[in-house]
Amino acid sequence: xxxxxxxxxxxxxxxxxxxxxxxxxxxxxxxxxxxxxxxxxxxxxxxxxxxxxxxxxxxxxxxxxxxxxxxxxxxxxxxxxxxxxxxxxxxxxxxxxxxxxxxxxxxxxxxxxxxxxxxxxxxxxxxxxxxxxxxxxxxxxxxxxxxxxxxxxxxxxxxxxxxxxxxxxxxxxxxxxxxxxxxxxxxxxxxxxxxxxxxxxxxxxxxxxxxxxxxxxxxxxxxxxxxxxxxxxxxxxxxxxxxxxxxxxxxxxxxxxxxxxxxxxxxxxxxxxxxxxxxxxxxxxxxxxxx
Amino acid sequence: xxxxxxxxxxxxxxxxxxxxxxxxxxxxxxxxxxxxxxxxxxxxxxxxxxxxxxxxxxxxxxxxxxxxxxxxxxxxxxxxxxxxxxxxxxxxxxxxxxxxxxxxxxxxxxxxxxxxxxxxxxxxxxxxxxxxxxxxxxxxxxxxxxxxxxxxxxxxxxxxxxxxxxxxxxxxxxxxxxxxxxxxxxxxxxxxxxxxxxxxxxxxxxxxxxxxxxxxxxxxxxxxxxxxxxxxxxxxxxxxxxxxxxxxxxxxxxxxxxxxxxxxxxxxxxxxx
Numbered sequence: 001x002x003x004x005x006x007x008x009x010x011x012x013x014x015x016x017x018x019x020x021x022x023x024x025x026x027x028x029x030x031x032x033x034x035x036x037x038x039x040x041x042x043x044x045x046x047x048x049x050x051x052x053x054x055x056x057x058x059x060x061x062x063x064x065x066x067x068x069x070x071x072x073x074x075x076x077x078x079x080x081x082x083x084x085x086x087x088x089x090x091x092x093x094x095x096x097x098x099x100x101x102x103x104x105x106x107x108x109x110x111x112x113x114x115x116x117x118x119x120x121x122x123x124x125x126x127x128x129x130x131x132x133x134x135x136x137x138x139x140x141x142x143x144x145x146x147x148x149x150x151x152x153x154x155x156x157x158x159x160x161x162x163x164x165x166x167x168x169x170x171x172x173x174x175x176x177x178x179x180x181x182x183x184x185x186x187x188x189x190x191x192x193x194x195x196x197x198x199x200x201x202x203x204x205x206x207x208x209x210x211x212x213x214x215x216x217x218x219x220x221x222x223x224x225x226x227x228x229x230x231x232x233x234x235x236x237x238x239x240x241x242x243x244x245x246x247x248x249x250x251x252x253x254x255x256x257x258x259x260x261x262x263x264x265x266x267x268x269x270x271x272x273x274x275x276x277x278x279x280x281x282x283x284x285x286x287x288x289x290x291x
Numbered sequence: 292x293x294x295x296x297x298x299x300x301x302x303x304x305x306x307x308x309x310x311x312x313x314x315x316x317x318x319x320x321x322x323x324x325x326x327x328x329x330x331x332x333x334x335x336x337x338x339x340x341x342x343x344x345x346x347x348x349x350x351x352x353x354x355x356x357x358x359x360x361x362x363x364x365x366x367x368x369x370x371x372x373x374x375x376x377x378x379x380x381x382x383x384x385x386x387x388x389x390x391x392x393x394x395x396x397x398x399x400x401x402x403x404x405x406x407x408x409x410x411x412x413x414x415x416x417x418x419x420x421x422x423x424x425x426x427x428x429x430x431x432x433x434x435x436x437x438x439x440x441x442x443x444x445x446x447x448x449x450x451x452x453x454x455x456x457x458x459x460x461x462x463x464x465x466x467x468x469x470x471x472x473x474x475x476x477x478x479x480x481x482x483x484x485x486x487x488x489x490x491x492x493x494x495x496x497x498x499x500x501x502x503x504x505x506x507x508x509x510x511x512x513x514x515x516x517x518x519x520x521x522x523x524x525x526x527x528x529x530x531x532x533x534x535x536x537x538x539x540x541x542x543x544x545x546x547x548x549x550x551x552x553x554x555x556x557x558x559x560x561x562x563x564x
Contacts, residue, residue, distance in 0.1 A: 043432055043460040094458075150330070177458050180330045181486050182526055206460055209531055246462035251489070251531040251551050258555040263562055274531055278538045285542040285561045 005033040007169055007200040008054060012068035015049060015058060023049050024224045027068070031202060031217075033168075036195045038211045038232065039204040041221035042246040047204040050221070051173040053077070054202065056085040073168045087118075090162030092172040096154035099161065100146050107133070107149070107157055108142040114161045125164075132163035135197070136190050152183025156190055163194075170194065172203040176210075184210070209250045212236055212272040220247065237270040252277035292356050294320045294449065294480060295341055295371075300350035302336055302504075310336045312504040313350070318482070320448065323475050325495035325512070326484045328525055333504040334484045335376075338451045341482070342371035369398060372442035376453040376484075378426075378434040387413065387429070387437055388422040394445035412444035416470060432463035439470060449480040456487045468494050492516070492530045492549035500525055513547045 008031040016022040024046045031037045039047045052058040056077040059066040070077040073088035093099050104110035111129045120128070133139050136156035141149070146157055155175055162170060172191070176184040184207065192214050195201050205211050211218065211232070218235040220228040222245040228235045236242070239257040242249050249257075255277070256263075256270040263284055271277040295318040302311040311333050318324065318341075326334045339345040340352050343359040352359045354370055375381045384390035392409040400408070413419060416436040421429065426437055435455065442450060452471070456464040464487065471481050471494050485491060491498060491512060498515040500508040502525045508515050516522070516529040519537070528534065529549075536548040536557075543561065548554045 042462050043430055181528070182329060246460065246465075248461045252535060254551045255532070255535075255554050255558075258551060259559050259562075262559050274534055274538075277535050281535065281539055281544075281558060282542055285539065285544065285558060 006071075007031045007033045007035065007073060008202065009071040010050075010053070010068070011070075013050075013053060013070060014067040015053065015064060017049075017062055017064045020064075022065075022224060024053070027224075027226060029219060029226075029229065031169075031200060033200055034195075034198055035200055035216045036191070036214055037200075037202045038215035038218040039202065039221065040206075040208060040211070040218055040235075040242075040247055041227070044223075045221040045245070046224040047221055048173050049224075051091060051171050051202070051204055054169070054171045055089045055091045056080060056082045057091070083118075086167070087165060088167050089169040089171060090165060090167040092155070092158055092162060092170065092175050094174040094177050096151070096158040097147070099158040100154075105145055106142060107138060107144050107146055110146050110157060111161050111164050115164050118165065128164045128166070132160040135163050135194065136160045137186075150183060151179045152186035155179060155183065155187045159187075159190060159194075169200045169202065172201070172205075174204050174206065176205065176207055188214075208236065208248060209274075212250050212253075220245065233268075233272050236272045237267045239267075239270075256280070293317050293353070294355060296351075296353040297337075297340065298351045298353070300337075300340060300347040300352060302340070302345060302348045304336075309348075310504050311340075311347075314501075314504070314506055316499065316506060316509060318449075318480060320480055321475070321478065322480050322482075322497055323471065323495050324480075324482045324497045324499060325491040326482060326499050326501065327486070327488075327491065327527060328501040328507075329527075332501040332525075334501050335453055336504075337501065338453065338482065338484055339373070341449065341451055342373050343367040344373060365397070368394075368447070369445060370447055371449040371451060372445055372447035374438050374442055374450065374452045374455065376457065378431070378438045381438045381441070382426045382434065385425055386422070387418060387424050387426060390426055390437060391440045391444050394441055398445065408444045408446065412440040415443055415473070416440040417466070432459050432466070435459065435463070436466065436470075439467075443474070447479070449482065450474055452481070452483045454484055454486070456485060456490050464490060488516075488528065488530045492533070500527070513549060516549060517547050 010027050010029040013024055013027040014022055015024045041047055053070050054072055060082050101113045104113055108129050111132055112125050115125050136159050138156055176187050188210050191201055215232045218232050220235055227245055228238055236249050236253055239249050250272055253270050253272050256265050271280050297314055297316045300311055300314045303309050328334055343364045346360050391412050392405055395405040395408045416439055455467045475481050495512050498512045508518055508521050516533050532554050533549055536544050537546045540546045544557055
């Protein structure tokens, strides 16, 4: 179990959208400040709903039936408005253009838009625009139209609009799903950099091989329930469990599982990254037993 | 006769910049092809030439010997089916059944034939039971399968799928891969535009890599994945297994392995020795 300051505490969360069966059942979860936390699972597992529960959109915007509690940055989401919560926790959507106001002709105006809704002073806004565009590597593109940007740039702009508010926690719901490989890399690198700066990041993601290289811990969901939660390596080396819910572990991990008998590998020796795999298999094929 | 013959095709959307700069290639019946390359490289522009959605600015595209500029688009669509990347660009009916029945209806087939094809296509993609559902009530993965079903019912010789796995979860990707294999086993030619190299390794025998509106590599998938410099130049990373194989060549692992199973076999024999 992680120690340190709690960024997010979800206790016994059960939720159903109005008129539907529950999509989350008895979810218990703690995320520590500064963690990079991954959410994996097939479509329909409840990943998006969990993300929306973290910034209060569930249940404030969607209604429905809600049980249990969610505490984010010390705030009980049930007792706060979405606007109050948005100062502490930002949510990035899958489709960046869904996040844009649609009224800004320039990148810097788009970043200003969210802040102006919150009543910031002009000088303060200018500082924050500069800083947040720098954090996502979009400095120099201030006067471009948001709709002229590449997919990866658009998603980084969406992240900048959230950073400008200076939240403690950033939640991202499949932020790379619609991007090409260059865009995916840009957004993943941005995530990594923000995490190094100290932001707590919670991300729902299908790119498991990437997640394996930088997530501290992972939760695997299926049909609204927790299948597995723990360190990235503990969760990703449960090959059969992941395959059962339709999630492919990293290829190199699957490979270890396939040859585990002949190679006398136990699951705690399975590599989860390419670098880890190169080291392990090098030893194996050179004839040495793995210690 | 060559199925699709692309002869020195140049194309511009705006008469200023060229999106295709002299592309030539031939596609034979029964091939499985992945069109890869970064966005803006010309993949979709090229694929839209295969069924006359776009016509060359210069050069010529022949489908079964007929010039696409001389065949009406609705007739070409019977030979080359095109599945758009974004399902909402394609879906317009309010019921799954009607969406799938539209193609054969439009082709002027008899009612019994329309019914038979619609039923078969819906079954082929696993959407039985959803016939009366509104397409927008389906989840993204099923919506994508619906767009494929609405082409299957036309029974074209060629399927062009634009990013069939984008936005899909792993199960969705697997389902599309199986579907492509079964269409190909039934004799169809399958062309997929994709960024997903694991998917390419699983389904495509041939890879065509486009960059800057030109073909920079065209060949057997395994051979293309060996062209390290060309791939790096196009910012493409081969599947994780191929990267691993490459890093282990000095230990005697063949550098061109593509799938987990191939690598498992290779490593197992080496350990036993």
